[in-house]
Amino acid sequence: MSRALGPIIGLEVSLNTKQEQCLQQGLRGYFSLYEKQSARRYEVYLAIASSHRVSEEVDNDPDKIFRQGLLLRTEDTGEWYYVGGVSPHWTNGTIIAYQGGSKATSYGKIGLAILERFAEVGIGIFPMQRPEVPPVWYNPAQFEDCNGIPGRIWNVLSSYQVVFMGLLSNAPELRARSSTFLTYRDKKGNYYLSRSGEDEMRLSSDGYPFVYEGIGATPAKPIQIGGLTILGNIYFPFFTLNGISQELASICAEIMPENLCNFGKSFTRIGDADLGAPILTSIACGNTCSGFGVAGLVSGYETLSLQGLEVVAVRAVRPPPLTSTGVRTWAKELSLEPELQALLDGAERFKKALSEIGFAPFIALASATLIDWMDQSYEQALTEAKERASELETLYNKLVQQLSGNPPPVTDRLLYREWYQNRLKVENCASAAILEYPYYSYEDLVGIVTDCASR
Numbered sequence: 001m002s003r004a005l006g007p008i009i010g011l012e013v014s015l016n017t018k019q020e021q022c023l024q025q026g027l028r029g030y031f032s033l034y035e036k037q038s039a040r041r042y043e044v045y046l047a048i049a050s051s052h053r054v055s056e057e058v059d060n061d062p063d064k065i066f067r068q069g070l071l072l073r074t075e076d077t078g079e080w081y082y083v084g085g086v087s088p089h090w091t092n093g094t095i096i097a098y099q100g101g102s103k104a105t106s107y108g109k110i111g112l113a114i115l116e117r118f119a120e121v122g123i124g125i126f127p128m129q130r131p132e133v134p135p136v137w138y139n140p141a142q143f144e145d146c147n148g149i150p151g152r153i154w155n156v157l158s159s160y161q162v163v164f165m166g167l168l169s170n171a172p173e174l175r176a177r178s179s180t181f182l183t184y185r186d187k188k189g190n191y192y193l194s195r196s197g198e199d200e201m202r203l204s205s206d207g208y209p210f211v212y213e214g215i216g217a218t219p220a221k222p223i224q225i226g227g228l229t230i231l232g233n234i235y236f237p238f239f240t241l242n243g244i245s246q247e248l249a250s251i252c253a254e255i256m257p258e259n260l261c262n263f264g265k266s267f268t269r270i271g272d273a274d275l276g277a278p279i280l281t282s283i284a285c286g287n288t289c290s291g292f293g294v295a296g297l298v299s300g301y302e303t304l305s306l307q308g309l310e311v312v313a314v315r316a317v318r319p320p321p322l323t324s325t326g327v328r329t330w331a332k333e334l335s336l337e338p339e340l341q342a343l344l345d346g347a348e349r350f351k352k353a354l355s356e357i358g359f360a361p362f363i364a365l366a367s368a369t370l371i372d373w374m375d376q377s378y379e380q381a382l383t384e385a386k387e388r389a390s391e392l393e394t395l396y397n398k399l400v401q402q403l404s405g406n407p408p409p410v411t412d413r414l415l416y417r418e419w420y421q422n423r424l425k426v427e428n429c430a431s432a433a434i435l436e437y438p439y440y441s442y443e444d445l446v447g448i449v450t451d452c453a454s455r
Contacts, residue, residue: 003200005235005343006425009148010427011183013218018172018282018284019163019164019282019284020151020164020247020291020419021166021196021284021289021293022282022283022284022290023164023165023166023213023282024125024247024248024255024283024290025282025292026159026166026280026282026289026292027065027166027211027248027254027255027292028251028254028255029061029292030043030044030141030292031208031425032253032295034048036210038445039121039136040138040140040329041208041282042099042100042138043138043139043140043141043206043293043359044141044168044183044209044278044280045099045100045206045209046068046069046070046099046168046169046170046209046277046278047069047070047071047082047097047098047099047112047122047204047205047206048065048066048067048068048096048097048098048099048170048174048205049066049084049085049086049096049097049098049201049276050065050066050067050095050193050197050201051086051087051091051093051094051095051096051110051115051193051195052088052092052093052094052096052192052193052439053090053092053093053094053190053191053192054087054089054090054091054093054183054191054192054193055089055090055091055191056191056317057111058089058182058183058437060181060182060183060235061176061296062171062174062182062200063087063171063196063271063272063273063274064087064089064176065087065089065183065226066115066171066195066201066273066305067084067085067086067087067183067272067273067276068084068169068170068171068273068274068275068276068277068278068298069082069083069084069085069097069123069276069277069278069297070083070084070099070140070278070294070297070319071083071097071099071104071128072139072140072320073137073164073322073434074322074323074324074326075109075322075323075326076200076323076324076325077323077324078132079127079324080104080127080128080129080160081125081126081128081320081327082095082104082106082124082128083123083124083125083129083276083319083320084123084124084275084276084277084297085122085124085272085273085275085276085296085298085299086114086115086119086123086124086275086276086279087119087125087272087275087371088115088119088393090110090115091112091115091117091191091364092109092110092112092115092372093109093113093192094106094108094109094110094369094370094384094439095110095437096163096193096198096201096404097126097128097202098202098205098206098350099205100134100205101202101203101205101206102106102130102289103130103132103202103294103436104128104130105128105129105369106127106128106343106369106373107127107128107346107347107350107351107368107369107373108127108346108350108369108370108371108373108381109342109370109371109372110126110343110372110374111372111375112376112423113365113375114339114342114343116298116322117204117289117336117339121299121334121335121336122273122276122299122300122315122317123276123297123299123317123334124299124329124336124337124339125320125330125331125336125340126128126376127344127345127347127349129350129369130436131365131436132387134147134150139322139436140278140293140294140319141280141292141293141294142178142293142294142319142322143280143281143290143291143292143294143295144290144291144293145283145290145291145435146285146286146290148281148290148291150291150293150321150322151282152295152318153281153295154218157174161218161301162215162216162217162218162281162282163214163215163216163240163281164215165214165215165279165280165281165295165296166211166212166213166214166279166280166281167211167212167214167238167240167270167274167277167278167279167314168210168277168278168279168280169209169210169212169244169273170204170207170209170213170273170277171210171271171273171274171277171278172199172260172263172267173204173207173209173210173211173260173333174204174269175208175266175267175273176255177200177203177204177265179371179434181194181197181199181316182194182197182200183422184439189260191205192327192439193301193439195437195444195447195448198437203321206384207257208260209246209255209277210244210257210260210268210279210319211248211256212240212241212242212244212245212268212270213244213247213248213254214238214239214241214245214312214314214317215238215239215240215242215247216237216238216239216279216281216295216296217235217237217239218236219236220296223237224312225226225237225302225313226302226304227302228301228302228313229313229361230315232328234317234318234333234335234358235299235315235317235318235335236316236318237311237314237315237316237453238279238296238298238311238313238314238316239309239311239313239314240270240311240312240314241310242265242267242268242269242270242303242312243268243313244261244268249261257364258401267336268285270301270303270312270314274301275298275299275300276297276298276299277297277298277300278294278296278297278319279282279294279295279296279297279298279316279394280292280293280295281295284350294319295316295318295319295370296316296317296318296319297316297317297318297319298314298315298316299315299316299317300314301314301315307309314332317334318330321406327338327340328371342374342428343374345371345374346374347373347380349373349374349378350368350371350373352378353368353371353378353381353382353385354368354372355387356382357382357385357389358386359390359392359393360393360431362431362432362434363389363392363396363434364385364389364395365391365392365435366389366392366434366435366438367385367392367438368385369393369438369439370385370388370438371384371388372437373402374410388438392434392438394432395434395442395445396434398432398442399426399430399433399442399445399449400423400426400427400430401433401448402446403426403430403446403450403453404419404423404427405419406420406425407419407420422453425452425453425454426449429448429449429452429453430445430449431450432447432452433449
C-alpha cells in the first residue's frame with residue numbers, strides 16, 4: 001500500500017526496493033533490542049509530553065492533552081531538552097515529559113505567549129531539568145549517511161527522490177488505554193493533569209511505538225497541500241495512510257508487539273497527539289544500509305481523500321543536532337530563537353534561586369518548579385517561590401505526621417525503633433513525592449507516599 005502512494009500523490013518516480021528493505025531492517029533491529037530488553041531500545045522510544053495545567057476544553061481527550069517528541073541531552077554540555085509537539089490546550093504551567101518511564105520537567109512554569117508560538121509552529125523546544133538522571137542514557141538514534149555522518153537525509157539524495165520512512169508513535173497506545181480521568185478541576189475552576197493522566201504518560205512512554213510506513217519527498221521548493229504549507233530547507237513532506245500498511249502488516253510480528261499489530265483504525269489514525277512524533281529511515285548504500293535514525297518530526301498534517309484512499313500528508317521538520325550550538329541554530333532556522341533564549345534565561349534564574357529560597361534543597365527545587373521565571377522580575381519570582389516553599393514545607397510536615405504518627409514511649413525500645421524506621425521511610429517517600437509532584441494535592445500525595453512507604 002505504501003508503494004501505491006507514489007502515483008497517487010503525483011511523485012512519478014521509482015521507489016528503491018533495497019531502500020524499503022533498509023527501513024524494515026532498521027525496524028527489525030530495534031524491535032529485537034526491545035525483545036531482549038536492551039537499554040539501547042530507548043534510542044527509538046518517544047517522549048510523551050503535557051503541561052500540568054490545561055484548558056477546560058480538553059475534555060479528557062488524549063489528542064488535546066498529549067504530544068510526542070524527543071528527550072535529548074546535548075553531547076557537549078549535557079543540557080536536557082524536550083523537542084516535540086506543543087498543544088494549544090496547554091496553559092501557563094510546568095511542562096512534563098516522560099521517555100522510557102523516566103521524567104523531566106521544565107525550569108518552572110511556561111508563559112502563554114511561548115506556548116502559543118510553539119503551538120502555531122507545531123514544534124517547540126524546552127530546556128528541561130532531571131533531578132534523577134537514568135544510570136544509562138541513550139540519545140535518540142540519528143539518521144546517518146553512507147559515510148556514517150549524522151545529517152540531513154535530503155543532502156545525500158538527488159532532487160525529487162523519495163524515501164521509505166517509518167513514523168513511530170505512542171498515540172495509538174495513549175488512545176487505547178486512556179482513562180476518563182486524565183484531568184481534574186480544582187476549587188478555583190482551574191484544570192490540571194491528574195495523577196491518572198501522568199500515569200498514562202509514564203506507562204505509555206515505556207512501551208514500544210506503533211509504526212506508520214510512508215514515503216518522504218525531497219523538499220525542492222515550498223508546496224501547499226490542502227491547508228498545509230510545507231516550506232523548503234528545514235521542512236519536508238511525508239505521506240502515509242491511517243493504520244498499518246500491507247507491507248508492514250506482513251512482517252508486523254518482527255517489528256512491533258502483537259497487541260499493536262491488532263489495533264483497529266479508531267486508534268491507529270494520525271491525529272493531534274502524533275504532533276512531534278519522530279520519522280525514521282535508513283538509505284541504501286550499495287549492498288548495505290546507512291545508520292537508521294530520526295530524519296524528521298511531525299509538525300503538522302492534513303488528511304486528504306485521493307483516488308479512494310485516505311492519505312495523510314505530514315509536514316516534517318528536521319530534528320536538531322545533539323549539541324548546544326546545534327540546538328540554538330535549529331531554533332533560529334524555525335524562527336524560534338527569541339522563545340528559546342527566553343527559556344534559557346528563565347532556566348538561569350531558576351538555578352540561581354535554588355540557593356536563595358532558603359529551605360531544604362528538595363523543597364527549594366520543588367517550589368522553583370511551580371514559578372514563572374520569565375514573565376516577572378527575578379525579585380517577584382523569588383518572593384513567590386519562598387511563599388510556595390513555605391506551603392510545601394507545611395505540606396511535607398503534615399504528610400510525615402499523618403502517616404508516621406506520634407512516637408511511642410522511648411522506654412519501649414523495640415516499638416520505638418519500628419516507629420523510627422517507619423518514620424524515616426515516610427520522610428524519604430514524602431520528600432521524593434513532593435520533589436516529583438510539587439503540583440499535586442495533599443490527597444494525591446498521601447496515596448503516593450503510603451504506597452512508597454509500604455514497600
